[in-house]
Amino acid sequence: MKPFVCLIPAALFALPLFAVDTPTYTNYLRQFQTPSGVVWDCSDTVDPSGSKLSALAINPGGARFDLWTIKSTPLTEYLLNTCYVGTYVPLASVSIRTEDLSSPPTPTPEQIAAGNLQAPWVARTRADRPFYVDVTVSGLLSGAADPDASKSVKLMRHVQSYGVGGTGVDIDRTLATLLTQASIATNGMQTLTYVLNSVPGADRAKVRGEERFSVFTIADIRPPTYNVPETQIASQFIQFWPVADGTITGITPGQLIRMAMPQVTFTLNDLYPNSRTYAQVYRGSPQTGVTGTVVNGSNLVISDTVPSNRVLIANNYDVAFNSVDASGNLVDSDGLWTMELLTVTPFGTDRLAYVSFTLDRTLKLNGTFTTIE
Numbered sequence: 001m002k003p004f005v006c007l008i009p010a011a012l013f014a015l016p017l018f019a020v021d022t023p024t025y026t027n028y029l030r031q032f033q034t035p036s037g038v039v040w041d042c043s044d045t046v047d048p049s050g051s052k053l054s055a056l057a058i059n060p061g062g063a064r065f066d067l068w069t070i071k072s073t074p075l076t077e078y079l080l081n082t083c084y085v086g087t088y089v090p091l092a093s094v095s096i097r098t099e100d101l102s103s104p105p106t107p108t109p110e111q112i113a114a115g116n117l118q119a120p121w122v123a124r125t126r127a128d129r130p131f132y133v134d135v136t137v138s139g140l141l142s143g144a145a146d147p148d149a150s151k152s153v154k155l156m157r158h159v160q161s162y163g164v165g166g167t168g169v170d171i172d173r174t175l176a177t178l179l180t181q182a183s184i185a186t187n188g189m190q191t192l193t194y195v196l197n198s199v200p201g202a203d204r205a206k207v208r209g210e211e212r213f214s215v216f217t218i219a220d221i222r223p224p225t226y227n228v229p230e231t232q233i234a235s236q237f238i239q240f241w242p243v244a245d246g247t248i249t250g251i252t253p254g255q256l257i258r259m260a261m262p263q264v265t266f267t268l269n270d271l272y273p274n275s276r277t278y279a280q281v282y283r284g285s286p287q288t289g290v291t292g293t294v295v296n297g298s299n300l301v302i303s304d305t306v307p308s309n310r311v312l313i314a315n316n317y318d319v320a321f322n323s324v325d326a327s328g329n330l331v332d333s334d335g336l337w338t339m340e341l342l343t344v345t346p347f348g349t350d351r352l353a354y355v356s357f358t359l360d361r362t363l364k365l366n367g368t369f370t371t372i373e
Helices: 109-113
Strands: 003-007 025-033 039-041 051-057 063-071 076-085 091-097 123-126 131-138 153-161 177-184 188-194 209-217 220-222 226-228 232-241 245-249 264-271 274-283 300-303 308-314 335-345 348-359
Touching (some): 300 308
Parallel strands (some): 123 232
Antiparallel strands (some): 025 039, 063 076, 091 131, 209 232, 220 226
16 A cells, blocks of 8 residues: 555643753654554654654554654653554544643644644643543444444553652553553543542552553454554553642741741642742731731742652741831731741642741830939
């Protein structure tokens, strides 16, 4: 048969504009011939959009095209898209949605045809949040004379942990565990809703890992022309990152502070890749939803692809306890105060730690006054 013209929607990863070391991406196309098993890599790199002639002719058994990109820093390889071409092959797409809108789902074939090729990063969410998987299948046949391979596809769900502190770099995805598999025999879209992920781990708030949803064809074994094994025609994965935690040291609960505020250390663990974390102080006992005064040196914005750990030290933040009234007079700052550590993510605002203390800066003089008559 003649070579096949393959349209290439290279879904590249969007990057923070203020990144210090901006990574580069190199795209390439890999062709798998069936049933011979011959593999051929396109000799030229692939542009973000366009088309290329297939390296090998498409035989009756069909061929699969995988679009890969290589990230320079850190050196990581990602499978962006898969396309299978054959005589009776149905079409499928998998799109994953989360509450983190900075990682929108992969574009559907309809969006690609309309020129919407952007797919920033890989879909991601926090370990304690839900996610949604849209699976769309078209081209399934139902006639009595149609081959079995044209009447249904198989949906498979795999899961894999990154381990303690892992980020998924250099992970071997052939070691993923198969959770479920199901047959789809109707055209159209169906949405799968998952309240929580299934990444293994004793502490469910601290798991790191991914789930992969893949659609495979049914094997087409019809000698002598067809000998095609089941073949992947669509696949997407989602990453799960742990819930952040933090501590405040330098002030103990109930401590009486007289003059200068002590040095305070904020220890932050597993900050979400898209988050803002800061400490604030306010008068009174601990409360939720209070807007206080941000502590100098505590404001931290994270815009990354993996979680972060940080240690922040705050000095000379006495100004946080000074305020003036409507007449411009300095308000007495003595009394009970609360300092709390907050993190803001696409999922809301969470308090990581807090401590209450008493501030008493009133100078009291004791003495006597006498005269000599």
